Amino acid sequence: xxxxxxxxxxxxxxxxxxxxxxxxxxxxxxxxxxxxxxxxxxxxxxxxxxxxxxxxxxxxxxxxxxxxxxxxxxxxxxxxxxxxxxxxxxxxxxxxxxxxxxxxxxxxxxxxxxxxxxxxxxxxxxxxxxxxxxxxxxxxxxxxxxxxxxxxxxxxxxxxxxxxxxxxxxxxxxxxxxxxxxxxxxxxxxxxxxxxxxxxxxxxxxxxxxxxxxxxxxxxxxxxxxxxxxxxxxxxxxxxxxxxxxxxxxxxxxxxxxxxxxxxxxxxxxxxxxxxxxxxxxxxxxxxxxxxxxxxxxxxxxxxxxxxxxxxxxxxxxxxxxxxxxxxxxxxxxxxxxxxxxxxxxxxxxxxxxxxxxxxxxxxxxxxxxxxxxxxxxxxxxxxxxxxxxxxxxxxxxxxxxxxxxxxxxxxxxxxxxxxxxxxxxxxxxxxxxxxxxxxxxxxxxxxxxxxxxxxxxxxxxxxxxxxxxxxxxxxxxxxxxxxxxxxxxxxxxxxxxxxxxxxxxxxxxx
Numbered sequence: 001x002x003x004x005x006x007x008x009x010x011x012x013x014x015x016x017x018x019x020x021x022x023x024x025x026x027x028x029x030x031x032x033x034x035x036x037x038x039x040x041x042x043x044x045x046x047x048x049x050x051x052x053x054x055x056x057x058x059x060x061x062x063x064x065x066x067x068x069x070x071x072x073x074x075x076x077x078x079x080x081x082x083x084x085x086x087x088x089x090x091x092x093x094x095x096x097x098x099x100x101x102x103x104x105x106x107x108x109x110x111x112x113x114x115x116x117x118x119x120x121x122x123x124x125x126x127x128x129x130x131x132x133x134x135x136x137x138x139x140x141x142x143x144x145x146x147x148x149x150x151x152x153x154x155x156x157x158x159x160x161x162x163x164x165x166x167x168x169x170x171x172x173x174x175x176x177x178x179x180x181x182x183x184x185x186x187x188x189x190x191x192x193x194x195x196x197x198x199x200x201x202x203x204x205x206x207x208x209x210x211x212x213x214x215x216x217x218x219x220x221x222x223x224x225x226x227x228x229x230x231x232x233x234x235x236x237x238x239x240x241x242x243x244x245x246x247x248x249x250x251x252x253x254x255x256x257x258x259x260x261x262x263x264x265x266x267x268x269x270x271x272x273x274x275x276x277x278x279x280x281x282x283x284x285x286x287x288x289x290x291x292x293x294x295x296x297x298x299x300x301x302x303x304x305x306x307x308x309x310x311x312x313x314x315x316x317x318x319x320x321x322x323x324x325x326x327x328x329x330x331x332x333x334x335x336x337x338x339x340x341x342x343x344x345x346x347x348x349x350x351x352x353x354x355x356x357x358x359x360x361x362x363x364x365x366x367x368x369x370x371x372x373x374x375x376x377x378x379x380x381x382x383x384x385x386x387x388x389x390x391x392x393x394x395x396x397x398x399x400x401x402x403x404x405x406x407x408x409x410x411x412x413x414x415x416x417x418x419x420x421x422x423x424x425x426x427x428x429x430x431x432x433x434x435x436x437x438x439x440x441x442x443x444x445x446x447x448x449x450x451x452x453x454x455x456x457x458x459x460x461x462x463x464x465x466x467x468x469x470x471x472x473x474x475x476x477x478x479x480x481x482x483x484x485x486x487x488x489x490x491x492x493x494x495x496x497x498x499x500x501x502x503x504x505x506x507x508x509x510x511x
Contacts, residue, residue: 043226044225044226044509044510044511045225045226045227045228045229046225046227046228046229046249046250046504046508046509046510047228047229047231047247047248047249047250048071048228048229048230048231048248048249048250048251048252048503048504049230049231049232049233049238049239049242049243049248049250049251049252050067050070050230050231050232050233050252051232051233051234051236051239051252051253051360051361052067052232052234052360052389052390053206053207053208053232053234053388053390054067054204054206054207054210054232054390055389055390055393057188058190058191058192058201058204059188059189060074060130060137060173060174060176060178060189060191061130061133061135061136061137061174061189062137062174063393065137065172065173065174065176066173066412066500066501068173068176068191068195068197068201069173069176069501069502070252070500070501070502070503070504071199071201071210071212071228071230071503071504072197072198072199072223072502072504072505072506072508073191073195073197073199073200073201073212074173074176074178074191074195074196074197075089075090075176075177075195075196075197076089076090076170076171076172076173076175076176076177077089077090077091077094077104077106077123077155077170077171077175077177078090078091078094078167078168078170078171079171080168080171080415080499080501082497082498084168084411084415084416084499085168085415086167086168086170086171088107089107089171090106090107090110090118090123090177090196091104091105091106091107091123091155091170092105092106092107093105094167097156099162100158100159100160100161100162100163101156101157101158101159102156102157102158102159102166102167103150103154103155103156103157104123104154104155104156104157104170105153105154106118106119106120106123106152106153106154106155107219108153109219110196110219111196111217111219112178112179112194112195112196113179113193113194113195113196113197113200113215113217114179114181114193114194115217116179116180116181118177118196119149119152119153120149120150120151120152120153120154120155121149122177122178122179122180123147123149123155123177124147124148124149124155125180125183126175126176126177126178127145127147127155127157127170127175127177128145128147129183129189130145130174130175131144131145131146131147132187133187134187135430136430137172137174137175137430138174138413138419138423138430138431139169139172139174139175139413139414139419139423140169140174140175141419141422141423141426141428141429141430141431142418142419142422142423142426142445142446142449143159143160143161143163143166143169143449144159144160145157145158145159146158146159157170161449161450162450162452163449164451164452164457165414165416165418165419165449168414168415168416169413169414169419171414171415171501172412172413172414173501176191176195177195177196178191178194178195179194179195181193181194182194182195192204196215196218196219197215197218198214198215198218198220198221198222198223198505198506199212199213199214199215199223199227199228199504200212200213200214200215202227207232207390208231208232209229209230209231209232210230210232211227211228211229211230212227212228212229212230213226213227214226214227218506220506221506221507222506223506223508224493224506224507224508224509225508225509225510228504231248233251234359234360234388235359235362236253236254236255236257236258236361236362237255237257237258237362239251239252239253239254239255239485240254240255240258240261240262240485243262243266243485243486243487244262244266246487249486249487249490249491249510250484250485250486250491250494250503250504250508251484251485251486252484252485252503253361253362253482253483253484254266254267254483254484254485255362255363255483256309256310256311256313256314256362256363256483257311257362259311259313259483260311262485265487265488265489266485266486266487266488267483267484267485268483268484268485268486268488268494268496269313269481269482269483270481270482270484270496270498271323271324271481271482271498272324272409272479272480272481272482272498272500273321273322273324273325273409273410273411273412273498273499274322274324274407274408274409274410274479274480274482274500275317275320275321275322275407275408275410275476275477275478275479275480276314276364276367276405276406276407276408276476276477276478276479276480277317277320277405277406277408277474277475277476277477278296278300278371278403278404278405278474278475278476278477279396279403279404279405279406279433279434279473279474280293280296280402280403280434280472280473280474280475281399281401281402281403281404281434281435282434282435282436282437282471282473283399283435283437284399284435285351285353285402286350286351286353286380286402287353287402287403289342289350290339290471290472291339291340291341291342291346292342292346292347292350293339293471293472293473293475294338294339294340294341294342294472295341295342295346295347295378295379295380296375296378296380296403296472296475297341297472297475298341298378299374299375299377299378299380300371300374300475300477301374302316302317302476302477302478303316304370304374305367305370305371305477305478306478308370309363309366309367309370309478310363310478310480313481313483314478314479314480314481315478315479315481316478316479317475317476317477317478317479318332318476318479319332319465319469319476320410320417320420320421320465320468320469320474320476321410321417321461321462321465322410322476322479323479324410324411324479324498325410325411325417327458328458328462328465331458331459331462332462332465332466333462333463333466334466335466335467335469335470336440336466336467336470337440337467337470337471338469338470338471338472339472344378344379347378347379347380348379348381350380350381351381352381352382352383353375353380353381353382353383353402353403354382354383354385354401354402354403355368355371355372355375355382355383355384355385355401355402355403355404355405356368356384356385356386356387356392356395356396356401356403356404356405357384357385357386357404357405357406358386358387358388358389358392358406359386359387359388359389360388360389361407364405364406364407365386367405367477367478368384368386368405369384371405371477372384385401396433397431397432397433399433399435404433405477406433407480408420408424409499409500411498411499412499412500412501415499416457416461417461418445418448418449418457418461421445421448421461421464421465421468422445422449424474425441425445425464425468425473425474426441426442426445427442434473434474436468436471436473438467438471438473440467441464441467441468441471444460444463444464444467445464447460447463447464448460448461448463448464482496482498482500484496484503490510490511491508491509491510492507492508492509493505493506493507493508493509494508495508
């Protein structure tokens, strides 16, 4: 692997043990910073349990951006509706200008949470900073943006290649617009008090908790709740128990094992675009051999995982894209270029395989145990490594594991899987845990990214899927269904978003 690829895959630093940040001057606190019992009904602070603590000190350039989005802290020039179409947010309109340029009109009369004005220059600064970030946000792994302000309210964005998905791309939380004060020396970015959303991030206590306050200067409808008290609870059973005892109002990602115990009034199951897959290291170790990857793929029994681990609350693996991407099944083609599986004797001689996954999604350690058993039945010798995700991401991206089980939202980046395919499976992909670098895959993904017509792009994406599956760089395990927890009798306005970008909104309230 070239030095360039190593740099591109380097992980952002892990969160410091404790990070305290000041609330914005434009932010006012209506309910204190932690008790959650001030007032009743719409005056009460929300109490929320999230599965993932900050992994990158709340940087908008990694997965923490999704946390900021799910807490209604950050916004981009656009947002996505439930169909994945781009709608106005901090930009009120846009138009294409030739093959590679787009012009966006910035919303007038909007202020950041620190009281400074949103204008075209601020939007250009934020997007340019994201383009220059290292590693680059996944959503930009397959494109390059050049952004200039033209007057007070017009932003021109030029892409290296024609990009028909740019409006959808700009809705990604990693491309949120922040004030000048958010950008610090050394390339660090602090969104606390410097975003535009209905809630302001006021305080982060490392991997333990966070405090949000209502942004009373918000340009849209003001938040119903005066604030949000967030606990980061990696243990899924603990999140479920906190919901059961009303210690929290909303608990994300309720474990399957707890869903039936909580009951329908507290559990809300809905389709997702998330595929749980086994990434195999194509660059070093046993799985650099395509025949051994093929043997691992043949060892996997998806139905056993659905029935045994997920208690039927998941779908058997069909490919990279599952039922949460409803058009995929009709366009799917057979994998291309697959190697013949290694013989049993070759498998036994492969040596020890390190299989890793993380605790933040409670089913994954159990999935890893079943996958280990399935691989061992095939003849592999397997060692498990299971830790908190924040402790594993850097090693996973650096290719230090032979196999890594992860749950990946295939529509998270642009609401179209082309960005997922580019970031996870191309030579320069910034989230390429399998370390795959294959010309047929790059060619297929590039073709899909170049197509403006939705139907043609979808067909090309399925051709790319066939090439990726043919490499056995990733073995699909199951397609998840989301299970979010809240008491529907007393909590309103929780967003059930298959793309996982929203959870708490301005409308979320107790009572």
